[in-house]
Amino acid sequence: MATGKIVTFGEVIMRLSPPGCNKMRQSHELEFFFGGTEMNVGASLAQLGLPVQHISNVSDDFVGESAIACMKGYGIDTAHINKVNHPLGLYFMETGSGMRASRITYNRLHGAFANITPDMVNWEEVLEGCTLLHWTGISPAISEGAYQTLKQGLQEALKKGITITADPAYRSNLWQYGRSGHEVLAELVGLSTVFIGGVNEINEILGTSFTKDEEGFMAAAKKIMADCPNITKVFDKIRTGITASHQKIFGQLWDGKQLYKTPEIEMTQIVDRIGTGDAYAAGLIYAMQTGMDDVDSLVFANAACAVKHTIHGDVNLATVAEITEVAQGNLDGRLKR
């Protein structure tokens, strides 16, 4: 078992959604969860038993206090969460069903995390004892300050030889503060050592047009490793959607030499689609930090992602035992007394 701590950096965001698959108009109340893509990864890892510290800003009010209490409840070290005089970012979601898609609308661009600046994070202190740093493409898309803060962290981590996992999803409706998302992401992937993503992400970042088949994936992976020589592995997952409630996923990996693929898992009656990519990343990081080999890590990550679809909220609360069960192919959900 790795004993070093894992550091995650990113927005803590509040999700608000009407119960069930009601439209907002049909409700007088909203369920809420605290999440955020990197915090979801951290929470899942803390749940699985690893030491995790999350770096972020929250609002200096009872909403921010609740967010901190929530993170503490997951077991996350919150000592480096700043309280600032800006509201916590949030989003509303109407959960779809069947052929009706879920809809999300954000309120985050002037929030607590958007106002983070490099002087608010003492990276040297934070990365003390850290063995892995995780980031995603959401953070640098929020604001110049978030971008600069993240970049300093990556540079410091790279210098210290820390593993850096990058999940550089490109979200076009962010990136409103003036920089090109493609360029920034390419720069930051250049400062990372493990790439979590596939053809879509690589095409976005590099402006390439690889095809989405096996050949395309291998070519794209080779290209990103060529352009960003710190990257040593590319972990991807492929989702096929039948309806909002019925989907299939499998994982694939290019380790510089070979392609590996997991069996495909079919998920019917999906409970919650949010945070499933984060569950994949967390599964991967857990597996790598606890010494599994690449193929086992890929299978564990895919299983973690699949199980998350059965769990309400942003964070994967599945236990190691529950994920392992699925990783071993036991999908029949037999009652445990």
Add this chain to the structure above:
Amino acid sequence: MATGKIVTFGEVIMRLSPPGCNKMRQSHELEFFFGGTEMNVGASLAQLGLPVQHISNVSDDFVGESAIACMKGYGIDTAHINKVNHPLGLYFMETGSGMRASRITYNRLHGAFANITPDMVNWEEVLEGCTLLHWTGISPAISEGAYQTLKQGLQEALKKGITITADPAYRSNLWQYGRSGHEVLAELVGLSTVFIGGVNEINEILGTSFTKDEEGFMAAAKKIMADCPNITKVFDKIRTGITASHQKIFGQLWDGKQLYKTPEIEMTQIVDRIGTGDAYAAGLIYAMQTGMDDVDSLVFANAACAVKHTIHGDVNLATVAEITEVAQGNLDGRLKR
């Protein structure tokens, strides 16, 4: 875009059901919705952006006030809703699941709408500026007064050259006030211009026995158009039920010359079965009023019906964009950020 208003006439009824698929015995509370087949059509059309006025009676108490507030919230003009000293009609529903059917029990036959009489509706004023009037077979089945009131409206509308859509479903457990449902419906269809229904409805009304296949549908449609010469088109939908939670539908149309059919849409994990026929009628009316041709209207109506199965309550709250997505064949429910 048609600028004329749409008028709907019929009972505003309250639905009361235990949460989830609980039996009533298992609950201490009931969810409630205001609906009623014609009001559902009107509410859906108002949601989609068309001007709608609904004609009805409600109880002169806080239940009736809530019903009016609900209609106003949908955007329906309630200026011609009468408040009377009789309770609002209502029904209880236990929602089924899988192989267990939903069950409904009514309390409407002495209610506010059952006590409507022709002198309560000034049809001439109501139909001012109206381009389409919609009715169903439920209204004339409730009471003599409801029948007479509707008949006057149809006569007036026909005189003014207004499009009249008839959805003349025959419900055998109604019709307790002395008249024959078959005769009344035949008479009222004779005063209408668009027939929404198929072999079942035509056989009920005319006492015929056409078969339920394609040939039977065409023959039945020809027969109703022969007997009721104001009818110019027959729009139908065919439902196949696998379980209470899993069904398939497609639409078909006889326009006097040709048969058209939509692709079949499969619906798994049905959220709410109530009001899906009304969603079909509303989709059809929306399409016709906004200038789509017959085939596109049929496809849009079928999509509206399908999407309604994913929405809780009596009224189709889907937006034009959501219905269009399904009409274009995008059924995978991919998250919209």
Add this chain to the structure above:
Amino acid sequence: MATGKIVTFGEVIMRLSPPGCNKMRQSHELEFFFGGTEMNVGASLAQLGLPVQHISNVSDDFVGESAIACMKGYGIDTAHINKVNHPLGLYFMETGSGMRASRITYNRLHGAFANITPDMVNWEEVLEGCTLLHWTGISPAISEGAYQTLKQGLQEALKKGITITADPAYRSNLWQYGRSGHEVLAELVGLSTVFIGGVNEINEILGTSFTKDEEGFMAAAKKIMADCPNITKVFDKIRTGITASHQKIFGQLWDGKQLYKTPEIEMTQIVDRIGTGDAYAAGLIYAMQTGMDDVDSLVFANAACAVKHTIHGDVNLATVAEITEVAQGNLDGRLKR
């Protein structure tokens, strides 16, 4: 219709679970139900209209009072429920979904029922007018007192020629009070007349290793009838699990001469898995007590079991009409107005 009363004996246990398929960590509230395998059978039979008396202990506090009120509500005669100074047994359940299994944790071994002793039940009085006594393998596994109390009841019932249905499931995490479950169950089956169970149960009890196919079932049934000569019939059901939410079942019967099997029923979108075996037993007992033949009884039992999967809570609240519908093969759940 049989006019004799049915007696059930066993723990009344409280189930506590977070709403939906939430984990306990995600909730501030728990739904609760009163159940217990034998009480479930009794409640279902009382619901179906037969006279039922349940024999048990409950706590002498407002929890026990609530349990009694609940049983009375089902129509169970509670005159022989003792109130004792020990807490009511209970269990927590996290309901799974898809590939994630439900998890249960018990708090029952020092509870009200575990403290039952033979002197608390006047079997002679209880069995007055009784035509059928039902027990399961859970009761004798709880405590020495429960075992002794049950054994006295069986002996008395056998003496009186009462039908005794045994559902001798072996639960390995019980049996902590010192006796061997296998031996005790074998002894008590020896005092019974109808065996509800199959190869798994027989292998557990007799230490045999029959295969799970048709041949194995017949061989096992013959063996149990040979070892326990009071047994005249063996009713079994076979479940195939695809996920926690999607399963198939069919029933089979060995009547000493012939094998009968029902068609298999497929259940998608399972609402509640708990108490489905009890629904099978109750269906069987209802059918036998109301004069159906063996094959019809088997079909009715299998249908009762299937319908229970659509009902929330421990007890099958389905009506005779609802079960009969499924027994006749109508599985499409068409709305009943």
Add this chain to the structure above:
Amino acid sequence: MATGKIVTFGEVIMRLSPPGCNKMRQSHELEFFFGGTEMNVGASLAQLGLPVQHISNVSDDFVGESAIACMKGYGIDTAHINKVNHPLGLYFMETGSGMRASRITYNRLHGAFANITPDMVNWEEVLEGCTLLHWTGISPAISEGAYQTLKQGLQEALKKGITITADPAYRSNLWQYGRSGHEVLAELVGLSTVFIGGVNEINEILGTSFTKDEEGFMAAAKKIMADCPNITKVFDKIRTGITASHQKIFGQLWDGKQLYKTPEIEMTQIVDRIGTGDAYAAGLIYAMQTGMDDVDSLVFANAACAVKHTIHGDVNLATVAEITEVAQGNLDGRLKR
């Protein structure tokens, strides 16, 4: 302890109200309770441990089934509840607060109970073993059939020497079927032996105008006993309202010779005002049937009424111990472990 059974006769009515003190417009759900003034009395008595049978009609559907299950849960014998093809009566209530009054609107005049007729109740059988029959002024106000049915019961009971408690509240918005409420109530009080009510009720029934002070009460009581010579005692309670949430009550009794009064109890933070008069009647009947003297009975009745104000729903669920505590003047609500 009296061993004879108590019979109550009257409508079983469903109450539907938004949670808390919300207006109906502010809610998507309604809490429901089964009650009805006479059933409330019966339920309370059954809760307190006395044998009770309730005579009524319910709807022959799942709503009526739920009502029966609810009564059984209270311990009421429901063997003489008829199932008929009319909907169960119901009312909606918006619960007030502070200076804002609660509002109620009824839907009962065409319901199951309104359709009761004398041939539906075999009074001779019902009154077998009965020692007390309770009725209120609501039942004869509903319909001719309800009036005639009740009258037959009273005549039969009087013949048998059964104690008959009358709570003849006059509700002016009922009595729509043609008879004069004053005359009917006077006739039925003439068939009763204990009068529960005071100056208001007597003035209404006899058309007198006694004052509401002590003198007036005594004069009124003497007058009703003169006009209705079967009446031997008059039990009254006096309520003083400060706000909807803060009230005071005391009881008074005229036994033909003397006036007795209880201390006044002050109730702040009232939880539920419905059914408090029924709790008073039930307290009185319980006390009389279990052998308390008149003064103790009055005190117990007043305490039962007071405690009901702390209990949600129509029925007084307080235990004998809880009522006794208040009857003894312990009002500080100290925690019981």
Add this chain to the structure above:
Amino acid sequence: MATGKIVTFGEVIMRLSPPGCNKMRQSHELEFFFGGTEMNVGASLAQLGLPVQHISNVSDDFVGESAIACMKGYGIDTAHINKVNHPLGLYFMETGSGMRASRITYNRLHGAFANITPDMVNWEEVLEGCTLLHWTGISPAISEGAYQTLKQGLQEALKKGITITADPAYRSNLWQYGRSGHEVLAELVGLSTVFIGGVNEINEILGTSFTKDEEGFMAAAKKIMADCPNITKVFDKIRTGITASHQKIFGQLWDGKQLYKTPEIEMTQIVDRIGTGDAYAAGLIYAMQTGMDDVDSLVFANAACAVKHTIHGDVNLATVAEITEVAQGNLDGRLKR
């Protein structure tokens, strides 16, 4: 009855609060309401039956759609609500109890309304047929655009001789866009005809230091009428707080010649404190528009304010009858059947 429409201008804001008086940390869900001080006034007036149009911006997403549906449900004309690409303003509230205060935290300064600009409102068209325009001190405190937009409206209204009611509360934690609140409010009150407020507001705006007693109020009122000669009347209300749940209020008026005061109303068990000032303003406007004299208007306004304390949410849903009852001094909340 005045027939002219009332126009209100201001932010539509969403309130999010945990159920009951829970802290946010204790909940997984939040109740929500759409409000905003001026919209609350408009909604209350529409409820009371007057024609109201509200002018504002909402977000162009399903949150904004819900807000519009909510306003429509109240009966507000929403034709001049703009949909813009900024999130809807919102605030979180933890409801206090007893001595624990409620706490509010806002997220509004970059929201839809803050981005309003004068070109978005065609005041000439809006004020067509309008007889009263209402504004408060919140709107000009949000942003320069909101201030300029409001100022144009007031100038146009003043020109047209429309009554302008000003409720110029000064909120120090707003006013972050650069202007001095005192100066702006003084300028805008100068464009108004009725002043709703008292010594606190006048001292804030004019920088004076009048005392809070009767003398001080008269002196302050004279001063504001001297400085702002369009003002003809000053309506005030005085609140005395005992705890968060127990308060007293009365109204006072200076009409240029005389002081009037209402009796004080005591409110125990307060349900909701938010929007009570808005209820006062709405009561006042309703009374003035329907022709009551000044003293009756003051009494009605004070009663409206008092009743609002018993209603959950931001908007006073009390009916004319309910307010009139309190205005007439009936405070005992006696049940209305």
Add this chain to the structure above:
Amino acid sequence: MATGKIVTFGEVIMRLSPPGCNKMRQSHELEFFFGGTEMNVGASLAQLGLPVQHISNVSDDFVGESAIACMKGYGIDTAHINKVNHPLGLYFMETGSGMRASRITYNRLHGAFANITPDMVNWEEVLEGCTLLHWTGISPAISEGAYQTLKQGLQEALKKGITITADPAYRSNLWQYGRSGHEVLAELVGLSTVFIGGVNEINEILGTSFTKDEEGFMAAAKKIMADCPNITKVFDKIRTGITASHQKIFGQLWDGKQLYKTPEIEMTQIVDRIGTGDAYAAGLIYAMQTGMDDVDSLVFANAACAVKHTIHGDVNLATVAEITEVAQGNLDGRLKR
């Protein structure tokens, strides 16, 4: 600010209660909270910002996991919580109202904490860096193991010169394992340095009969300090109950030389009575650890206790600011924006 950690030792117990002041019979769901008198103190202190470690056993299942997550969320260090194979202790509570008392029924005597033994706690390690250890009379009353474990801790702490706060309430319905509560408590108070309690507790422990007035309190305090010479101060609080919802409290202190008393605080509309004594203890400890003098500590403790009555659940979630406000006499609960 004290930098040493605070250690609390005691059962983590789950509270289950129906919503509002419903009886259990009226509900299908129960709210739950994790508490326990010593854990409540620890949670409150952690909330207030001090470092706290709680020592206990929880069940080795998802219930225990939830309890740990809950404690972590409060900020409690859970590194010394053992997971054992016994169920978590729990209790059911029906919340009273007005004159109706709350009722509690326990299920704890065979639970996880009852099975604690001295070898499960390494006190030397635990007390490293600790400046205060808190215990109550509940723990030694549960089982011999709990008593022995606590005693070892106290001995070790006394040796290390750690402040030991004792809240030795005597609960007669515990103490079922064979020892005399009076003797054990006297022994353990002898190992403590601060006594939290008054005449009731001292009379129970020492078998004395001091009166409850001021004189009695001083005499009793002197007596306990004479018998238990490590005790240097006696902090007490006096509660006067009017109803379950309306009470008064004040604090008093004997410091060996002088008597101090706080003003009395009146609490109307009590939200939750549970854990108010723990809030007092936590307030006291917080004040002492952060350097307040004795009188200020007493005032702060009394304010903390008062504020807790407005907070739902077992734990005082009030902030330092909220308590300070009340300690300064601001009881009017004015809204904080």
